[in-house]
Amino acid sequence: MLLVVHVLLCIYFTVTPRKYILHASSLGLLYHRVFLIGPFFTEDRIASSTHLYMRYKVKGGSWSEFSCYTDRVHREGRPILLHYNDLRHDDLLRYFAKAYRPAKTTSEKLNAQLCLLNRYSISELIPKERAIDSLNLLYVHNSFLQKHAIGKSDTIWNVTFNPDRCVVR
Amino acid sequence: MLVFALVKILFIWNTSLTLVSYYEFATPGSLIGKIIFLPSVLANDHLNLIYIAFMAVLIILVILPWNYISGILFFWIIFNLYRLNIPVMNGSDNVQLVLAGCMVFMTVRPYIKHSILSDLQATSFNAAVILAQLIVVCIYFISGWDKLVTESWRTGEAIAMIAQREQQVGVWGSAIVENALVNGMLSWTTIIFELAFAILIWFRRFRFPLLIMGVMFHLIIAFTLTLYDFSFVMIASYFIFLTDEDYTKMIRNLSVFA
Known part of the structure; x- marks a missing residue:
């Protein structure tokens, strides 16, 4: 029964x-x-994705090109163990980016989120020998419109700051 | 499932090390909370030791006959692993956690001799097995149903959208899905397989062919969509559909092969 x-x-x-x-x-x-776990691969999840683009300026130098860790991970054909590790790090980066809300930077907790993102970007993604003057993070929502066969990008937030101070400029 | 958990720890180790260097798991206030989350709290400073302990316990659990203590320990480990790595957890971890909960009751060791309690033990065993089977079946049913009622899946556009998202498809995966006819075929094959699995798996005649198809299906999505852990946890969950007779046959066949 x-x-x-x-x-x-x-x-x-x-x-x-x-x-x-x-x-x-x-x-x-x-x-x-x-x-009822799932459903997986729902339309809203496959038709859109978020990306974090990052560029940095070396002290006394110019801005680097924008790079996206997600794109890099999915383009590189690394062995499964390394690739899995990269994918989880990508999840972690997206988690930090999603948690950050630039409109409420007065909140201590949310400032802490940016510092967390900054610390992660500096220690994991930027070559260690570089002395960074400024960091520019661009969080973008990409959606794919199948009917027109085009991709559409919307900026969720764009923030430039001094990583040493971890204060939004 | 135990072997999957062992492999998962090895794979997620490095990410967990990064994670604990940015986050600190707060000590719960209640005594029960402290006991339940003890490994997560200790992992803040001693993640390597905790993971080594987890692996040692899991290896012992693989060797020893499954009993209630094994079930509780396994669930405790999986629960803490889940809590510790929440930012990077996905659908496969939900499946693993829920099935680990069912596995606590999938034993008759220690055997209870009292007649009423013995009946209760057998009933809880059977209920846990059926519940776990239903959870796996529902994963397919809910996914198949969602695809069936979504236009982009019915037309095959969803496959093209997946291909468009570079982070979802590997290099050779994207090469396959450029053709609209192929997209439609792949899409409907997925829908039919998922819905058929939910119904036909209960019939003895279809069980083995479906499980073999399922293994192939998940191996394909593991390597084309880079969904390694989800695919492997689903393959591991198939063991729940095998009967004692099937296990005896498998062991006999393996020993002949060896």
């Missing part, structure tokens, strides 16, 4: 839209988190 109810609930929570009854209840949350 319990099994039948469980299967029926699984079908109900799968085939009905989220606005329907029970979806927002504790039972609905339990089902969506534990018993």
